Amino acid sequence: MTTSPRAAPSGWVWRLLAGWAAGPQPVVGAALCLAAALYTAAALWRAQWFAPSGLVLLLLVGAFVLRWRALLVLVALVVLLTAGLATDPAVDPGQIAVLVLACGAVVTFGVERERLGLQGAPGALMLVDLRDRLAVGGRLPELPARWRADSVVRSAHGAAFSGDFVVAYRSGDAYEVVLVDVSGKGQAAGVRALQLQGALGGLLGALPVDRFLPAANDYLLSQGWDEGFATAAHLAVDLPTGRYRVATAGHPPPAVLHAGSGRIEVLDARGGVALGVVEDMHPGVAVGVLEPGDVIVLYTDGLVEAPGRDVDQGIDRLLGVVEAVVAAQPGSAREVLAGVRAGEDDDRAVVVLRRL
Structure with a gap:
């Protein structure tokens, strides 16, 4: 959803x-x-x-x-x-x-x-159609019975356009989802987000997972936008085994809730300069296995950044919400967003993937 x-x-x-x-x-x-x-x-x-x-x-x-x-x-x-x-x-x-x-x-x-x-x-x-295309392009594909995924995107101050967007792809046992935060907000960011969403939708599944973010970086550099950078988190999962790979480019670290121990892990994917900044971009990478009951959460900085508050404090607050909300099913992305109570000065987006 x-x-x-x-x-x-x-x-x-x-x-x-x-x-x-x-x-x-x-x-x-x-x-x-x-x-x-x-x-x-x-x-x-x-x-x-x-x-x-x-x-x-x-x-x-x-x-x-x-x-x-x-x-x-x-x-x-x-x-x-x-x-x-x-x-x-x-x-x-x-x-x-x-x-x-x-x-x-x-x-x-x-x-x-x-x-x-x-x-x-x-x-x-045309602007209405652009908004609708962003929404359609962010729909998540159907998953097998033992998996559940949903996402939510909220624009700053309830505007029609958001610089945050989701792109997902599934082919057989391979599932990939990308959460992107385009620089800026409002109409200008929304138009850039639509263009980038279309490009990433074409790349997703067409390239090996380790080449996806570098290719996205090359595309963004070729556009020559004044505000030409974006952060991204790319999650690739093998559905039968639960093995995953997360690559980040200037993006907040994803979080994993381990159902067996109740422990929440912040994936330390070091490195990963934002897309569209340097030519030779190497994303930060973290790997692991999602066991039955485990949940992985991707989010944008609008959930953890606020004036006068340290980002680490924002992440700690988000982890507390994940522990309280996601540990109990269904623990949807909408519930995570509501629990964080982030301000509306920035776009916000959450993706929640659970192995049942």
Whole structure:
């Protein structure tokens, strides 16, 4: 089971706006301009019934369905109409101020979308699709009856995009899962995460496990991103025997709960510079065997890092949660995340793999 980042505004809203924007821009723009003119006439006729600030709604619709030039035409018309409304003593000056501020905000919004190349509702719909693809790409494959795996990803402050993501692969008795933390957060990190997720999904299972993270490092270096690094933990398990190999690149150390002794072990995979930093990257590696009842937990630094708190203290707190939560079945990733009570200033992700 995989839990994706908290949902952004419902996708059907964007698709409805995209449907309107799909029409010819001159027609859509003319319709909004006509609506603005008619509404202004109604406001001059009965200001107490038709508040002039209602033009803000038309500006908002225009911001989402119109491309840059058509949007400028609508804003210019609203500015002229606002000047006409300002001459009417029945119109509240406060509403005129709201309209002026709204025009400025819409122009700023349009400039940013023009810079990003995201024009109108189709651009917003593309971002919704990017978010959905991140969630779909993080689904974990089915495991045999004696194994259980689940993951959870939470974005900073409940944003639609997360720089943390999961990629998993299973072929017969071989199971691999990668937990990645892309530098930054929010929309920019989410777009980089989507691109990196697709690349890692293609590499996973196609390369020997000892070549996976070096190949991921080469890919990341080739992108030339301004914030071009990421941390990662790559877990490979032989399902019949429970033998595992964990390789890390600048990532917090995974934890293993040994059911027989009740002991929690922090896997000391020394080395492993973050991906995208140096060309000759050698990951830190730890190996072992998961016996029946054992659990291995991967997590990102959002669970253990906090202002004014040492990372080691954060890891100790996480281990206490793992001992209390995971020792008792089902001990899901969601329960681990809830137990840590990490702040929302950073993206957070957990993967829990249990041998039953």
